[in-house]
Every structure is written in structure tokens, then in C-alpha cells.
Amino acid sequence: MLTITQALHDQIVAHARADHPDEACGVVAGPEGSDRPERFIPMLNAARSPTFYEFDSGDLLKLYRELDDRDEEPVVIYHSHTATEAYPSRTDISYANEPGAHYVLVSTADTDTDTDTGDASCFPFRSFRIVDGVVTEEDVRVVEAY
Template identity: 85%
Template sequence: MLTITQTLHDQIVAHSRADHPDEACGVVAGPAGTDRPERFIPMLNAARSPTFYEFDSADLLKLYREMDDRDEEPVIVYHSHTATEAYPSRTDVTYANEPGAHYVLVSTADTDDAGPFQFRSFRIVDGEITEEDVQVVDAY
């Protein structure tokens, strides 16, 4: 199960809506070994595409060095789907290279500023997709 604060949840949704019609993407880092998302890190979708996201390789290298220096790891890797449901595509599965991360997808298809939207979390390990419950809390 993914446990996430309301603030982080809302930041992910806001980023997804702000980048629409392009897919948004980012990471939520947390202390290594805790599985606790804490630091919201919106990233630029280098592909600038409504159907695909790609982290800029230089930005990603910088992020991983920064997380290493802070003894953090990517707890959540998120992105949005702008025209389909919040479920990992074959491309998403191919690029899922963090077996310990929660892969959060937000669908902004058929939404406006007030909603509705889908917010779902998955584990993706060795090509296997497993959906998990999401618990939104006020604080940890």
C-alpha cells in the first residue's frame, strides 16, 4: 500500500493538471529504506508529448546525485496520462527501472480544473504490474 500525505497527493495532481495536455512527470523522494514519500520533485517532460513522457537525462543524473547526497531514494515515480485511464502502458512497463518505487499514474482525460481524475498506484517489477491501495493521510 502507498501511504501519502494529502499535500503530496495534491501537488502531484496539480502538476498533472498544469502540464495538460502534455504528460507530466516527476519523483517523490524519501529517506532511504523508509518507503515514506516526503520531497516532491516535479520534472520536465523532455518529450513534451501528450502520449509519452521522458525525463531529461541531465536532470535525472542531477536528481540521482542529489538524492544520493541526501541519503534518499525515489519512493514514487509519477506521471500523467492525458487521454487514457491511469494504468501503466507497455512503454511505462518497459521504462520502469525502480523495483522498490511506487508508480503513480494520474489520468487527466476528460477532466477540468475541478476534476474528476484518477490517482492510482502500482508496483512494476520484472514486467509484472500490481495495483496497490492508496491511503491519503494528513501527516505521517
């Protein structure tokens, strides 16, 4: 189960909405071994695509050095789907290389971001574990604070 604060949940959804119609992507880091997402790190989708996301290799190297320096790890790796449901694609599965991470997907496919009320609950927000190509959906518990 992924337990995440309402504030982090809302930041992920806001990033997905802001980058629509392109896919948004990023990481939520937490203390090593804690499985507790704490620090929101939005990333640039280097592909700038509505159907694919890619972390910039330089940004990714910088991120992992920073995580190392702070004794953190990527607890959540998130991205959005702009035209499909919030479920990992074959490409998402093939690129999943953090077996301990929660892979969060937000779908902005069925929403009109220009007229939406801004209610984050109307955007499907799902979490998955992806290990050796096997996708397992997990429950998401949103809390006010840890």
C-alpha cells in the same frame, strides 16, 4: 500499499493539471529504506508529448546525485496520462527500472482542465508496483500527516 500525505497527492495532481495536454512527470523522494514519500520533485517532460513522458537525462543524473547526497531514494515515480486511464502502458512497463518504487499514474483524460473546480479527487490517482514487467496495483491511503 502507498501511504501519501494529502499535500503530496494534491501537488502531483496539480502538476498533472498544469502540464495537460502534455504528460507530467516527477518523483517524490524519501529517506533510504523508509518507503515514505516526503519531498516533491516535479520534473520536465523532455518529450513534451501528450502520449509519452521522458525525464531529461541531465536532470535525471542531477536528481540521482542529489538523492545520493541526501541519503534519499525515489519512493514515488509519477506521471500523467492525458488521453487514457491511469494504468501503465507497455512503454511505462518497459521503462520501469526502480523495483522498490511506487509508480503513480494520474489521468487527466476525462476532465476539462479549463473549467474544473480544482478538486483533486476528481482525477483518477492510482499506484502500481512494477517488477520485472509484472504490474500489480496497490491501494493508496491518503493521510493528513505521517
